[in-house]
Amino acid sequence: MHAYLVIEYDKGPTGFEGMQALINEKAAEGYALHQVIERSTYQWVLIFRKAQ
Incomplete structure (x- = not known):
């Protein structure tokens, strides 16, 4: 069984750099x-998804 993690993210007007971080x-x-x-x-x- 996989464990899942759900995160709401607000990237704001600055772009996707924070999302990539x-x-x-998490990786x-x-x-x-x-x-x-x-x-x-x-x-x-x-x-x-948590890696096994």
Whole structure:
């Protein structure tokens, strides 16, 4: 069974650099990006899956 982590992310007007840093941070913790959902121009939901 996989464990999932859901994070709401507001990238703001500065771009995607912070989102990429978050993805890298979670990868270092053993999570792989599973899905990204755009809620609005700046708000996203990132779903990570724990690597086995």
